[in-house]
Every structure is written in structure tokens, then in C-alpha cells.
Amino acid sequence: MLRVGVCVSGGGTNLQAIIDKVESGAITGVELAAVVSNNAGAYALTRAKNHGIPVACISPKDYGTREAFHRALIETLDRFHLDLIVLAGFLVVIPEELVRKYRNRMINIHPSLIPSFCGTGNYGLAVHEHALKRGVKVTGATVHFVDEGTDTGPIILQKAVSVREDDTPESLQLRVMEEAEWEILPAAIDLIANGNIRVENGRVVRTT
Numbered sequence: 001m002l003r004v005g006v007c008v009s010g011g012g013t014n015l016q017a018i019i020d021k022v023e024s025g026a027i028t029g030v031e032l033a034a035v036v037s038n039n040a041g042a043y044a045l046t047r048a049k050n051h052g053i054p055v056a057c058i059s060p061k062d063y064g065t066r067e068a069f070h071r072a073l074i075e076t077l078d079r080f081h082l083d084l085i086v087l088a089g090f091l092v093v094i095p096e097e098l099v100r101k102y103r104n105r106m107i108n109i110h111p112s113l114i115p116s117f118c119g120t121g122n123y124g125l126a127v128h129e130h131a132l133k134r135g136v137k138v139t140g141a142t143v144h145f146v147d148e149g150t151d152t153g154p155i156i157l158q159k160a161v162s163v164r165e166d167d168t169p170e171s172l173q174l175r176v177m178e179e180a181e182w183e184i185l186p187a188a189i190d191l192i193a194n195g196n197i198r199v200e201n202g203r204v205v206r207t208t
């Protein structure tokens, strides 16, 4: 069983999609071993507790320096002996030491078709504001392995979503979550848990 830890900061709808698909058997070979947040008020923690998943909260406010926070975050994650870390709306800059330690074992969901609308300043609702401002006709979501950059690691899955004339940032964000994020993040976890992909020369390839 692949021991999976999910890092969250907010409502946890992506976490819920993962939980539901593990419990329904749509995802196989996965044990949800931990949910870790930097935000004690994150409803994602409630979702985890409702499903008996161990939780931990590591708030930067509790540490005098960023280095001390990073050390506590890494120690907390290591305590759960995870095989895969899933960043599901985790609003924390990932320390390079953690990227190195979990190279090709840490994935992130981003609400655009990378390389569009990603990188610094492109997170949450701003991603959709930028897409609407640019006038794109198609957007979507991307799951990728985490490397030292911002939204720059090897792409695992993407799913496109059409933009509608009457879309607002909020309506587009919701549809991207419903039609793309909540589908491809669980699917990516299932691919990894079943050994169906690997990273070759910086790109993700199917093994089966």
C-alpha cells in the first residue's frame, strides 16, 4: 500500500475527492496516512477527522524563523513515513530540502494548463482572473511532480475545461475544480500507486 500524505490549507475539496475515490475503490493501493495543514482553521482538517485520517497542523506563526518552521514541517511529514506527498492547495513555499527528500514523490495540483497562468502570483482565484483577462477559450488543471521551481516539475496529467462568455473568476474556478481537479488529482495518485508512470529525462512516461 502506498502511504499518502495530503498537505492542505483551505476547504479541502480536492482532499475530499481523494478520500471519496479511495473509499469507493476508484483509487487502489493507497492508504491515506496523514493530512497536514499550516492553517488550524482549514476545513480540510475536519474532512480528514470525519474519515479517521490522522492530522497535524504546523503553523509558521508558531516558529520564530522560516528555517525552524521548515524543520518542523519536514520532521512532521517524516514521522508519518510517507511514500507520496500530495499538495492540495497547500499555500506554503516548499523547502528545497523537502523537494530533494521527496523527489518524484511529491505532486501538486494547479488550476491551469501549465505552462499557462502558473508561477509566482498565479495561485487561487488569481489564476482564473488572469485567464479571463487574457481571453483564453480553454483552461483547465494540471497535476505535476514538485521540483525546485514554482509549478515547473514534470507534468503527470492535465484536463481541459472550456471558458464560457459569462464566466466570472468564481464560476470558472468552481468548474475547473469540478470538471478537472477533482478528477485528475485522484487519477494521478492511482497511476503512482499502481506503478503506471515514471519520470524519464524530466518527462512523465507511462510504464504500463
Ligand code: GRF
Binding pocket: 008, 009, 010, 011, 012, 013, 014, 015, 044, 088, 089, 090, 109, 110, 111, 124, 177, 181
Ligand atoms: C484548488 O483550487 C487548487 O487548484 C489550488 O488550491 C485550491 C484548493 O482547494 N491549488 P481545496 O482546498 O482543495 O478546496
